[in-house]
Each structure stands twice: as structure tokens, then as C-alpha cells.
Amino acid sequence: MVILHRIRAYLYDNLLTNNSSELLVVIPALPAGEYVVEVVTQYTTGVLLKEPRTAAFGEVLTVQ
Numbered sequence: 001m002v003i004l005h006r007i008r009a010y011l012y013d014n015l016l017t018n019n020s021s022e023l024l025v026v027i028p029a030l031p032a033g034e035y036v037v038e039v040v041t042q043y044t045t046g047v048l049l050k051e052p053r054t055a056a057f058g059e060v061l062t063v064q
Contacts, residue, residue: 027061035061 017024
């Protein structure tokens with residue numbers, strides 16, 4: 001059985017690049033385990049959406 005951890009982090013201070021096809025952030029130190037990386041946004045092409053949208057990275061992040 002695999003337990004995936006979810007940690008909510010606000011990445012405003014860790015955001016390095018935010019382009020339409022690229023998002024580069026510095027992830028804070030995490031305890032060992034497997035994580036799902038998700039990005040939640042409420043913006044699209046400069047417009048505020050009514051509801052937030054979530055996009056999950058296709059691979060599991062493993063921290064040893």
C-alpha cells in the first residue's frame with residue numbers, strides 16, 4: 001500500500017518562473033515519503049475564474 005502525502009504550500013515566495021507552458025518553483029524541505037504535486041489556480045490568460053482549477057503532475061514525487 002502506498003500512502004501519498006498532501007502538503008499545502010503557498011509558493012508566492014518560491015515562484016521562479018510562471019509562463020503559460022512552464023512553472024518553476026523551489027519546493028521546501030519535505031519529510032521522507034511520496035507526494036502528489038498539484039497546482040491550483042484561479043486565473044487563466046489574465047482573467048479571474050469563478051472556481052479554482054487543479055492540475056496534478058503526472059508523476060509521484062519521492063523524497064528519501
